[in-house]
Amino acid sequence: MTAVGGSTRTDERKGCGRLTGSARPTSRDVARAAGVSQATVSLVLGGKWHGRVSERTAHAVRDAAGRLGYRPNLAARNLRLGRTRTALMVVPALTNDYFARVYTGAARVAAEHGFGVVLYPSPAGVGPARDPFGSAQAAIDGVIASSMAADALAGIGGGELPLVMLDSGPAAPGGPPTVDLAVADGMRQVVRHLVGLGHRRIAHVAADIDAWTFRVRTATVAAELAGVPGAVLTSERCPLDVDAARAAALRALRPPAGQARPTALLCDGDLLAAGACKAARSLGLRLPGDLSVTGFDDFALAAALDPELTSVRLPAEDVGARGMTALLALLDGEAVDSVELPVDLVVRDSTAPPAV
Amino acid sequence: MTAVGGSTRTDERKGCGRLTGSARPTSRDVARAAGVSQATVSLVLGGKWHGRVSERTAHAVRDAAGRLGYRPNLAARNLRLGRTRTALMVVPALTNDYFARVYTGAARVAAEHGFGVVLYPSPAGVGPARDPFGSAQAAIDGVIASSMAADALAGIGGGELPLVMLDSGPAAPGGPPTVDLAVADGMRQVVRHLVGLGHRRIAHVAADIDAWTFRVRTATVAAELAGVPGAVLTSERCPLDVDAARAAALRALRPPAGQARPTALLCDGDLLAAGACKAARSLGLRLPGDLSVTGFDDFALAAALDPELTSVRLPAEDVGARGMTALLALLDGEAVDSVELPVDLVVRDSTAPPAV
DNA sequence: CCGCTCAGGTGTTACGTATAACGTCTACGG
DNA sequence: CCGTAGACGTTATACGTAACACCTGAGCGG
Incomplete structure (x- = not known):
């Protein structure tokens, strides 16, 4: 190799045809x-x-x-390095603040490691199915997906990107690591709270959604109440929507002749609970004296309602933080364990002992 | 023939979290x-x-x-082409569904033109100030920023990227194109609605936030009521928060001795209205008989409250769609005009004529 | 038989960066 | 006075793609 050529300046003719305009300097x-x-x-x-x-x-x-x-030029750097120090977070919807808090936790941990996080809401039906993230993956090292079925992520970059799943249910062996909430335990706490107050006739306003977390909620209520002597459980299913919940609650509060009205409405989410409260008021029932209502998720809405809602607080920031920690470990080639985080019942003003 | 050796399945070792990824095909x-x-x-x-x-x-x-x-390899393509067919949407918070709807509208228009949209929540204080978007800009052609002050975007890619601003107030001459809502007109509609019902003593629960949209709301209420003979306006400022609004509403509802209580609470947002409702109830007032309350923004919350809130519906999807349309035109080198979209009052159950 | 066109491709280069491998010059111990 | 080890930089190259310029026959009119 003789590289001693007389060319002291090799870059000389670089900007020849390029006019010296405002092109970004390299x-x-x-x-x-x-x-x-x-x-x-x-x-x-x-x-x-x-x-x-x-x-x-x-x-x-x-x-x-x-x-x-x-x-x-970050595109050039990404090409050269083969990595981008950016993660993509996929969420099913932006509507509720649970995801905002998950994002916050993830972004904090990411920032501590020099990573960025961009968000990709996945409105079902938008974008070609085989290419769910569109052009977003141009600058992505890995993906954190929240509340999505495993198969909905099949198309993700050909399955090549490191992936962490949040709120998706128990980890499949050999599948991506997961971060989950102890949803079942949370629901058990709600049931025990109501039972402890003396409620025996309980109506469950269940979200009719095929997602792991809601299936668990429904199953847990039934299983837990099955162990309580004298407990009577009725159930109404409805979409995750205030008006639908109102209708479902009305059905639950007008039992067939001969059956007594439930003394508590146990709702799968705060949104449903809001609808249930409206239904109760429209029947002239007073909360919580005539009827107890419980929510789940503890959205900001829960504290905005009147009476303030007894609900289950989800450690959303922790979910995001643990998820990002897991993803970063994955990117370092480390083995990562799935984890389940505890949740806590928050007792507010919407629950009380049943009227005698 | 070339070496096609029996590699039917390239990657077989997925266990242990090690993601080998045997060299994506080029x-x-x-x-x-x-x-x-x-x-x-x-x-x-x-x-x-x-x-x-x-x-x-x-x-x-x-x-x-x-x-x-x-x-x-999209990084390579981006480098080669110098563009990415992806836009970045910057939002101040994920908490409310206004931004979700803005995003939806923008994403729809973008998809129609083969563009993707990623979201970047800008939690104030996260990330170095000079590099507000972190690594997100690696694959970005342009930016749509919502509800941000112009100077907060100074660091944006050195000011080189095409930019459209949403909800940021009147366009500065020579500045980026804007998409705005007729917030002032919306507020006027609220005031006229209340005045038309007969209200004269009105308390304004104002968001104490230094953003254009809130300054306009406050100014408009005062200006509009100034033209109504006999109208009495009081004002309470508070952070954009349910509890703070509750406290502010309590202050407004307990006027100094000698002054009559307002018959209507005009709130700068639905969140504030929710707090105001709680305050009213805690004083034993009945809505809307004893007190009218109005919101603004028409979040999902507005219909979830009891009584359902009279509010102003914002055409969020349109804002996003128009913003994206403007950005695409900007990317094509076309001149783009700023635009203001109309808003509509939605009368629900929280307003009524004042008690005699 | 020549030259022209045109379909149907191929070779090459450039995008801007990061880094391995390699020079060169000085200082300094032996 | 040589050998050698830093200190200080440079050259060359690769990343994967898109696009420009070129190449090669075949068909075809003259």
């Missing part, structure tokens, strides 16, 4: 301005120049970069 | 498999081969690409 432009090679610019600005570049040169480079307003 | 691999050059693969898969590549060859290429499970 590292080569910085190099020219600082009188060094492009590689040196890369070293200095990459922060790994200690002992390889003199302080004086490094300063010249940084000075030139600042003068030119240089900002590295 | 367009060159596809070319080898199809017996053509890489350039031809690019032509065929790029969809611009009509009249330049025979149908037979094109089929062979697509077949090979399918067999190998080829997916183009």
Whole structure:
């Protein structure tokens, strides 16, 4: 290899045809301005120049970069490095603040490790099925998906990207690691709270949604109440919607002749509970004296309602944080365990002992 | 023939969390498999081969690409093309569904033009100030920012990326195009509704937030009521928070001795209205008989409350759609006009004529 | 038989970055 | 005065794609 050629400046003819307009400066432009090679610019600005570049040169480079307003082209960096230090979070909807809190937790942990997080709401039906994330994956190292069925993620980058699933149910062996909430335990706490207050006739307003977390809620209520002597459980299913819940609650509160009205409405979510409260009021029932109502999720809505809702608080930030921690470990090639986080009942004003 | 050795299934070791990912196939691999050059693969898969590549060859290429499970490297494509067909939407918070609906509208229009949209919540204080979008801008052609002050976006990619601002107030001359809502008109509709019902003593529960939309709301209420003979306006400022609103409403409902209690609470947002309702109930007032309450924004919350809230519906999807349309035009180098969209009062059950 | 066109491709380059591998110059011990 | 080890940079290259310029026969009119 004889590289001693007389070409002291190889970059000379670089900007020949290019007019000196406002094209974004590249590292080569910085190099020219600082009188060094492009590689040196890369070293200095990459922060790994200690002992390889003199302080004086490094300063010249940084000075030139600042003068030119240089900002590295991240697409080129991503191509070169094969990684982007960015994660994609997929959420089923933006409507409720649970996901906002999950995002917050994930973003915090990511930022601590120099990672960014972008969000991709997955409105079912938008975008080609085989390419669920559209062009988002151009700059993505891994994915955190919340509340999605495993098969809905089949198309994800050909299954090549590291993936962590949140709120998706027990981890499948060999599948991606998961972060879940102890939903069943939360529901048990609700049931025990009501039973402890003396309620025996309980109506369950159940979300008619085919997602793990709701199946668990329904199943747990039935299983837990089955162990209570004298307990009577009725059940009404409805979509996750205030008006639908109102209708369902009305059905539950007008039992067939000969049956007594339930003394408590146990709802699968705060939204449903809001509907249930409206139904109760429209029947002239007073809360919680005539009827107890419970929610789940503890949205901001829960505290905004009147009476404030007894609900189950979900540690959303922790879910996001643990999920991001898991993803980062995955990216480091480490083995990651799935985890289940505890939840807590928050007793407020919508529950009381039943009227005698 | 080229080496197609029996690699029917490339990756077999998924256990232990180690994601080997045996080198994603590149367009060159596809070319080898199809017996053509890489350039031809690019032509065929790029969809611009009509009249330049025979149908037979094109089929062979697509077949090979399918067999190998080829997916183009978007980082490389972005680098080559200098554009990404992806927009970044910046929102101040994920908590309310206004932004969800804005996103939905923007994503729909984007999808119609082969664009994707990723979301970047901008939690104030997260991320270095000079680099507000972190690594998100690696694959971004333009930005749609909602409800942000113009100067908060100063650091945006060095100000180089096309930008559209939503809900940010009147467009600055020479600044980015904007999409705004006729917030002032909406507030006027609320005031006229209340005045028309007969209300004269009105308390304004104002959001104490330095954003254009809230400043306008406050100013409009005052201006509009100033033109009503005999109208008495009091005002309480508070953070955008249910509990704070409750406290503020309590102050408004307990006027100094000698002054009559307002007959209506005009709130800057549905969240504040929710707090106001709680305050009213805690004082034993009945809605809307003893007190009228109005919201703004028409969140899902508005219909979930009891009584259902009279509020102002914002055409959020339209805002997103128009914003994306503007951004796409901007990317095409076209001139774009700022626009203001109308809003509509939705009268529900929380307003009524004042008690005599 | 020549030259022209045109379909049907191929070779090559450039995008901007990071880094491995390799020079060169100085200082210094032996 | 040579050998050698830093200190200090540089050259060359690869990442995967898209697009430009070119190449090669075949058909065809003259």
